Amino acid sequence: RNNSFKIMLLMILLLSSAEVIKKIEVLTTSCVVIPCSFEYPGVQKSHSQLRGIWYSGNARDKFIYHEDDTKIVENFKGRTKMVGDLGSKNCTLEIVEFKNHDAGPYCFRIEIPGGENFSYKDNCAQPKLHYREKAYEGSPYAITCSVIHTCPSHMPELTWSRGGKEEVTTHYKSIGEGKWEVQSLLTFVPNEHDDDADITCAANFYGGMNSESKMNLRVKRETAVFFCELYHYTTTGFTHLVEALLQE
Known part of the structure; x- marks a missing residue:
């Protein structure tokens, strides 16, 4: 046959x-x-x-x-x-x-x-990166890396320049017409030392081929806004003393 x-x-x-x-x-x-x-x-x-x-x-x-x-x-x-x-x-x-x-x-x-x-x-397919432009110090941040391939029996391996196993989740799916997609999600909490850092996602294909894409991380300091109201309790009830906006 x-x-x-x-x-x-x-x-x-x-x-x-x-x-x-x-x-x-x-x-x-x-x-x-x-x-x-x-x-x-x-x-x-x-x-x-x-x-x-x-x-x-x-x-x-x-x-x-x-x-x-x-x-x-x-x-x-x-x-x-x-x-x-x-x-x-x-x-x-x-x-x-x-x-x-x-x-x-x-x-x-x-x-x-x-x-x-x-x-x-x-020339191998280059991984595509999806992410928010703004990252804030102390707040969770996610980057998705994906690549399309044609060999489901030997899936490409996506690796990151940072992050451990607990920070990376990988998914595989068919997108039709003999093509498949590998997606890798990197989640982490950036700090001030991550500002201006390059993060790279590399795709390693069966047969030794590889390609990569990278992004530059810009971390902003988190601005916290609190609305504060102060009350004093008396026998006649709560007395409104002051209200203020506090920023860090």
Whole structure:
């Protein structure tokens, strides 16, 4: 029975720009063509002046496509082909006899012999932070960190730069269309030493990928307002002596 898998190709340029389909649903035993184009600064080069390399995830030495066949990892030999013309800035790749363990992510690298090299690599979803702008000394404060992912069997782990287990609550939920969300709630009572502190939420994904987001905490001194009324009791009842507003 054939199964379909999604190749994750979230590729972002480190030194230039690239365009690629981010998700492709593939039928196992079939083939897949991954559309890809790229840019680089300077004068346009011919195909013979460029070397395009596709590799697996963070393993830069694990080539799934290389012009030198001897450098391609064993399980991809004879199954990958650069169908795009590098001279036209097209890095489209074909994979035949697709297998269930071919699910990526994949990264593209362009090399200019005697010149610069550019990498287009996997970029994880960045966590989103939700919080009140104002935090008050001595009053409970909460920050929510969330990230969307596509692998429910290996949930991303969200960690904070501060706070113990008793201050962190984590929830998981499906949001439909093959996507899931992890939410982490950090609650604490800030003090004066927390003012201007950076708080970071890091997302650690299966396979070693990670990303993070941070916020700068501004703690204000709590202003307490008391309405004070003083009474004196006499035989005729309470006598109103004074009322005042007290502020700290």
